[in-house]
Amino acid sequence: MIGAKLEVWQIAKRFQGIVAVDSISFVAGAGRVTGLIGPNGSGKTTTMNMITGLYPADAGRIVLDGVPLNGRPPHQVAARGVARTFQNIRLLAGQSVLANVMLGTHLGHRQGILAVLARLPGVAREEREAEGRCLSLLDEVGIGHLARVPAGALSYGDRRRVEISRALAARPRLLLLDEPAAGMNHSEKEQLGDLILQISASGVTVLLIEHDIDLVSRVSDHIVCLNFGREIAEGTPAEVRSSPAVIEAYLGRDEDA
Amino acid sequence: MNAWITQFFASYSNIIDLCLLNSLIAYGLFLALSANMFSLATGGFMALGAYCSVYCTMVLGLSFAPAVFAGALLAALAAAAIGVPVLRLRGDYFMLATFAFTEVTRVVALNWESVTGGAIGIFSIPRYTETWHLVLAVAVVVYIAHTLRRSYFGRAIAAIKQDDVVAQSMGVNVFAHRLALFIASGFICGAGGALAAHLNYFIGPGDFGLARSVDALTYPILGGVNALAGPLVGAIFTTLLPEVLRFSNQLREILMGALVVAIVLYLPGGAMSILKLRWPGATARETKLAAATEQAQS
Structure with a gap:
């Protein structure tokens, strides 16, 4: 599989006069991991919501492999091969882990409603294939044994893995991860880093929003740093970490950050 | 017969x-x-x-x-x-x-x-x-x-x-x-x-x-929106209740209303959730879930 190239040109978003994203441009190269960092309120999640179509962008262009995504509703953006996870984990808590991941296969189903109602053999086959794929995805992220457990009963780190599995079940060309390491302990973060590298190695383009600078530096090919809705630095992990503007944004200059 | x-x-x-x-x-x-x-x-x-x-x-x-x-x-x-x-x-x-x-x-x-x-x-x-x-x-x-x-x-x-x-x-x-x-x-x-x-x-x-x-x-x-049988149970229950309560024409509406309130208050999942309370299998599953949740939180 070949990942998609995401180009973001001068996108902006205001919420009733409050500027969430002023003007942001960056490119997430095909098959690479791009890190999006910045202090709280710098516009990272808003940017992600604009890319996925949850918020319409007030200005600018979002282009995936040459196809503009602006103005498309979220389900159409998803149909172009974009999948995401959520900062505040959004699983269907009462349903099993497997059922949650199976939702990710939605776009892969080809059988129509009449075929489903007639219970044609193709429907059962498609369902079995989807289930098999989801189970092996869960194995890959290390929670195969929890497939039948209600998602609400899982630990924080495992819930994040379910979210990632659900996004991967959609066979994305671009995967957006919104703070996947939040609330994870050190060893969980290590495993998550391995998983992101593994996903990237399979060809999927990854856009990673994350606060943990060590994790971002480890997995990213390229990092974009935002503050107050603008990008203040861009480059390799080493370049961004040594940028005075980034250090100032995170640590502050004279006052406390 | x-x-x-x-x-x-x-x-x-x-x-x-x-x-x-x-x-x-x-x-x-x-x-x-x-x-x-x-x-x-x-x-x-x-x-x-x-x-x-x-x-x-x-x-x-x-x-x-x-x-x-x-x-x-x-x-x-x-x-x-x-x-x-x-x-x-x-x-x-x-x-x-x-x-x-x-x-x-x-x-x-x-x-x-x-x-x-x-x-x-x-x-x-x-x-x-x-x-x-x-x-x-x-x-x-x-x-x-x-x-x-x-x-x-x-x-x-x-x-x-x-x-x-x-x-x-x-x-x-x-x-x-x-x-x-x-x-x-x-x-x-x-x-x-x-x-x-x-x-x-x-x-x-x-x-x-x-x-x-x-x-x-x-x-x-009333019957329960999460179970397939819920609508059937709710419809039959609501249709039969006035018939069963026929012995008292004046009380009928009041009893009917009270029962509806009781179900909404005590069985928010609808009448079908009674089955969950009574089936030992379901109870065991819920206990296991509660234990798993506790474990996950600790």
């Missing part, structure tokens, strides 16, 4: 038919509720189905089956027409808009005398509806609901109900699914109205007002 059964059906056939009819409508609402659509349009849909089918049989001289189909189709078309603008509304606004539809339909039925007979209604409608028609209709709807629940459509609808942002992000066209469910709900309620009209000899505008819409919403909610 055989004679006893025959006698049973003879004396209770009216109430059995009513239970089945209400179950059919309950499943119509079940489909709408499965995507969080608290629709008060039921009365309007039933009125369209009833008047249209009666017009077909009594004026156009069509036979019963195409007449019922025409009534259901008209209600489905109305659902599509009001669904497109109204489904964009959320929660209470959606309820108000669907209520307005039921009211408008009732007022039209009241005033369009040449077709609906106005306030007097239409008398001596031929009694074509038989018990097996109702059984068949309920069985078909239950089959469809059951099959869809186990498919990727069912997963998409369950996701829409719990978190439509997640559903959209996974590629589910939320609007199309909700519209399709609303149209299906309209079709079923329209068919219910057509079957009701040819069961009762008479229809009038008062039959299909707000009270009808609220009752229809009560069935699946």
Whole structure:
């Protein structure tokens, strides 16, 4: 599989006069991991919501492999091969882990409603294939044994893995991860880093929003740093970490950050 | 024994038919509720189905089956027409808009005398509806609901109900699914109205007002919207209760109201959640879940 190239040109978003994203441009190269960092309120999640179509962008262009995504509703953006996870984990808590991941296969189903109602053999086959794929995805992220457990009963780190599995079940060309390491302990973060590298190695383009600078530096090919809705630095992990503007944004200059 | 059964059906056939009819409508609402659509349009849909089918049989001289189909189709078309603008509304606004539809339909039925007979209604409608028609209709709807629940459509609808942002992000066209469910709900309620009209000899505008819409919403909610049998249980329960409480005409309404309040308060998952309390298997599963949750949190 070949990942998609995401180009973001001068996108902006205001919420009733409050500027969430002023003007942001960056490119997430095909098959690479791009890190999006910045202090709280710098516009990272808003940017992600604009890319996925949850918020319409007030200005600018979002282009995936040459196809503009602006103005498309979220389900159409998803149909172009974009999948995401959520900062505040959004699983269907009462349903099993497997059922949650199976939702990710939605776009892969080809059988129509009449075929489903007639219970044609193709429907059962498609369902079995989807289930098999989801189970092996869960194995890959290390929670195969929890497939039948209600998602609400899982630990924080495992819930994040379910979210990632659900996004991967959609066979994305671009995967957006919104703070996947939040609330994870050190060893969980290590495993998550391995998983992101593994996903990237399979060809999927990854856009990673994350606060943990060590994790971002480890997995990213390229990092974009935002503050107050603008990008203040861009480059390799080493370049961004040594940028005075980034250090100032995170640590502050004279006052406390 | 055989004679006893025959006698049973003879004396209770009216109430059995009513239970089945209400179950059919309950499943119509079940489909709408499965995507969080608290629709008060039921009365309007039933009125369209009833008047249209009666017009077909009594004026156009069509036979019963195409007449019922025409009534259901008209209600489905109305659902599509009001669904497109109204489904964009959320929660209470959606309820108000669907209520307005039921009211408008009732007022039209009241005033369009040449077709609906106005306030007097239409008398001596031929009694074509038989018990097996109702059984068949309920069985078909239950089959469809059951099959869809186990498919990727069912997963998409369950996701829409719990978190439509997640559903959209996974590629589910939320609007199309909700519209399709609303149209299906309209079709079923329209068919219910057509079957009701040819069961009762008479229809009038008062039959299909707000009270009808609220009752229809009560069935699946009381029975439980998460279980497939919920609407059936709720409809039968709500239909039989007034009969059982016949011993006291004055107390009937009060007891009925008190029971509804009690169920809503103590069984928020509907009457079907009683089964969960009583099945040892279900209890064991829940205990295990509670233990797993505790473990996960510690």
